[in-house]
Amino acid sequence: MPSFYLSGMKKEQGVAEKEFVAKADELYLPQLSIDCVIFGFHDDQLKVLLLQWIDSNRWCLPGGFIFKEEHIHDSAVRILKNRTGLSDIYLKQFFAFGDPNRARGKHVFKSSSLMKGSDWLMKRFVTIGYWSLVEFSKVVPVPDEFSKECTWCDIDKVPDLILDHNQILEKALQSLRLDLNDYPVGKDLLPEKFTMPELQRLYETILGKTMDRRNFQKKALALGILERLKERKQGGAHKAPYLYRFDTKKYKKALKEGLKFGI
Amino acid sequence: MPSFYLSGMKKEQGVAEKEFVAKADELYLPQLSIDCVIFGFHDDQLKVLLLQWIDSNRWCLPGGFIFKEEHIHDSAVRILKNRTGLSDIYLKQFFAFGDPNRARGKHVFKSSSLMKGSDWLMKRFVTIGYWSLVEFSKVVPVPDEFSKECTWCDIDKVPDLILDHNQILEKALQSLRLDLNDYPVGKDLLPEKFTMPELQRLYETILGKTMDRRNFQKKALALGILERLKERKQGGAHKAPYLYRFDTKKYKKALKEGLKFGI
Numbered sequence: 429m430p431s432f433y434l435s436g437m438k439k440e441q442g443v444a445e446k447e448f449v450a451k452a453d454e455l456y457l458p459q460l461s462i463d464c465v466i467f468g469f470h471d472d473q474l475k476v477l478l479l480q481w482i483d484s485n486r487w488c489l490p491g492g493f494i495f496k497e498e499h500i501h502d503s504a505v506r507i508l509k510n511r512t513g514l515s516d517i518y519l520k521q522f523f524a525f526g527d528p529n530r531a532r533g534k535h536v537f538k539s540s541s542l543m544k545g546s547d548w549l550m551k552r553f554v555t556i557g558y559w560s561l562v563e564f565s566k567v568v569p570v571p572d573e574f575s576k577e578c579t580w581c582d583i584d585k586v587p588d589l590i591l592d593h594n595q596i597l598e599k600a601l602q603s604l605r606l607d608l609n610d611y612p613v614g615k616d617l618l619p620e621k622f623t624m625p626e627l628q629r630l631y632e633t634i635l636g637k638t639m640d641r642r643n644f645q646k647k648a649l650a651l652g653i654l655e656r657l658k659e660r661k662q663g664g665a666h667k668a669p670y671l672y673r674f675d676t677k678k679y680k681k682a683l684k685e686g687l688k689f690g691i
Numbered sequence: 692m693p694s695f696y697l698s699g700m701k702k703e704q705g706v707a708e709k710e711f712v713a714k715a716d717e718l719y720l721p722q723l724s725i726d727c728v729i730f731g732f733h734d735d736q737l738k739v740l741l742l743q744w745i746d747s748n749r750w751c752l753p754g755g756f757i758f759k760e761e762h763i764h765d766s767a768v769r770i771l772k773n774r775t776g777l778s779d780i781y782l783k784q785f786f787a788f789g790d791p792n793r794a795r796g797k798h799v800f801k802s803s804s805l806m807k808g809s810d811w812l813m814k815r816f817v818t819i820g821y822w823s824l825v826e827f828s829k830v831v832p833v834p835d836e837f838s839k840e841c842t843w844c845d846i847d848k849v850p851d852l853i854l855d856h857n858q859i860l861e862k863a864l865q866s867l868r869l870d871l872n873d874y875p876v877g878k879d880l881l882p883e884k885f886t887m888p889e890l891q892r893l894y895e896t897i898l899g900k901t902m903d904r905r906n907f908q909k910k911a912l913a914l915g916i917l918e919r920l921k922e923r924k925q926g927g928a929h930k931a932p933y934l935y936r937f938d939t940k941k942y943k944k945a946l947k948e949g950l951k952f953g954i
């Protein structure tokens with residue numbers, strides 16, 4: 429049993445971890461969980477938030493369960509907040525994972541003494557995946573008393589995770605990359621005023637590929653959500669580049685209605 | 692209780708409908724369901740498959756439950772097959788709906804005698820939505836003994852449906868339309884050989900808008916999945932238009948890896 433479930437429980441409900449198994453059936457929807465893929469961007473790096481169990485070396489995604497009268501979206505918001513301290517963050521539900529092998533009872537977990545005696549936890553779980561993209565310098569990753577660590581991991585250095593968590597991460601990354609075509613990205617990740625090369629590097633980092641400068645600029649401007657400022661960026665050896673900022677109203681409209689980047 | 696759930700049960704498991712309530716707990720995952728939005732395309736029309744309960748005038752989407760050891764995708768495939776006779780159809784999981792008000796016990800259903808005495812059915816259900824897009828002339832809609840009708844409904848004439856089924860339909864339509872940018876569409880919906888105007892009308896019908904002819908042709912050809920044939924379409928008053936067909940290999944690759952239509 430990933431310990432952060434217990435901790436999340438304890439902190440929110442004041443229920444001691446030893447009581448979890450007895451209380452879970454009463455408090456949570458059965459056989460259904462949430463897993464969060466929290467991507468962090470900072471300084472041209474893409475990372476993902478992982479937890480390491482206290483009683484083994486295995487890593488996993490932050491996750492949790494759904495209170496019986498809680499909206500599933502609110503569960504995801506709660507989990508994100510517990511692990512990062514952040515709220516008001518865009519959370520995207522991207523896929524539900526429903527392989528019947530998603531059952532802790534079907535897998536051997538070393539030293540997972542916490543799981544013993546819990547039929548509730550050992551059953552098959554369908555999990556609903558959410559991803560978010562945050563500025564990771566703004567995050568204080570919060571392990572709980574059952575995690576050794578809650579930490580950022582470079583996206584290309586992710587170890588072997590429990591259950592199907594590597595697949596969940598992969599699917600989240602696909603979803604994030606597809607979303608770059610359909611929704612705006614960058615607010616909360618870039619400074620308020622930024623240059624076109626800075627915006628391009630954000631897209632390149634997420635997509636994991638380089639793009640033609642002119643083509644990118646043409647397409648980015650065609651989105652109609654950028655405002656070019658009169659001031660230019662100071663410093664640097666080259667000609668000072670223009671500064672841009674997002675038009676908040678148009679950005680929010682695009683988040684709702686979608687756009688077509690075509691990258 | 693939507694009667695098609697019972698019927699699906701009866702046909703597949705040989706369990707009489709009266710035994711459903713007693714058996715459901717044993718056979719299915721609790722508080723989790725599947726709903727299918729089955730879009731039909733034919734002759735420039737977009738429709739959706741609906742069921743009408745035998746004991747009321749309410750309409751709903753085809754749906755069902757997940758056997759305890761069944762993959763959720765297989766549940767969706769099974770439901771699609773039961774209602775349409777079709778298999779080998781692309782099914783897209785698009786969203787899980789998790790409002791705590793999704794509980795039959797919280798809503799009044801007229802004459803829903805079938806639901807009485809069933810705690811299992813009256814609880815809150817999270818439902819996972821799948822959509823598919825089929826050639827509706829190939830479908831024989833199959834009502835069950837608890838449905839008055841299983842029939843196609845024009846997309847702009849859909850009545851008030853049970854629970855949040857109108858929202859589910861709306862979200863499926865959004866997902867389908869976004870997907871037109873990211874994945875190829877048309878195989879199984881158009882004849883093997885088709886003209887560019889026929890392909891354009893398919894897109895226009897799904898998107899619910901008209902598009903510029905030249906711009907559409909340019910973008911469609913840029914996808915790299917179309918093969919222009921030497922023969923032209925015969926008949927008609929105008930100059931005979933070229934015929935095209937999908938390059939099956941490239942089409943399948945695009946289904947897997949995605950593409951960028953930019954429409």
